[in-house]
Amino acid sequence: MKRALWALGSIITLFVVFAPAAALAQDNEPGAGFLAGFLMVELILFAVFYVYFALALQTIAKKTNTANAWLAWIPLVNIFLMLNIAQKPGWWFILCLIPIVNLVMLIIIWMAIAERRGKPGWWGIMWIVPVMNIIMPGYLAWSD
Numbered sequence: 001m002k003r004a005l006w007a008l009g010s011i012i013t014l015f016v017v018f019a020p021a022a023a024l025a026q027d028n029e030p031g032a033g034f035l036a037g038f039l040m041v042e043l044i045l046f047a048v049f050y051v052y053f054a055l056a057l058q059t060i061a062k063k064t065n066t067a068n069a070w071l072a073w074i075p076l077v078n079i080f081l082m083l084n085i086a087q088k089p090g091w092w093f094i095l096c097l098i099p100i101v102n103l104v105m106l107i108i109i110w111m112a113i114a115e116r117r118g119k120p121g122w123w124g125i126m127w128i129v130p131v132m133n134i135i136m137p138g139y140l141a142w143s144d
Helices: 002-025 030-063 069-073 077-086 101-116 121-128 132-142
Strands: none
Touching (some): 030 069, 030 077, 030 132, 101 121, 121 132
16 A cells, blocks of 8 residues: 555656656756656656565465456555455455554554465564565565
């Protein structure tokens, strides 16, 4: 969910800020060129993390024999895939859209996903730790 909202925010940022920045860059404004370059780096980093997360989620779905593993590539719909992997009801999707509540729900969902992969449930709590939230999906996907 957090990544899907980040994707939406990055796309909106790209259209709202990058277009005027490109126009300013034509006026030889040094700050506009820096801003445009910064946004391109942000977009590339977002794409790398999105591909990594989608591959990890798709691999987890395949290893848990969950149908429609390809849903990992579609923003917001990948939450339904996570709910299917965790064997939680589909209406929890609504709870994942409510601020603050979504943090608790995603921790519970990742705990269930970790247990489905045969790992301790506390791995789901690692989702809120800044560096571990990048490592955790890969560990759950590609470890034995």
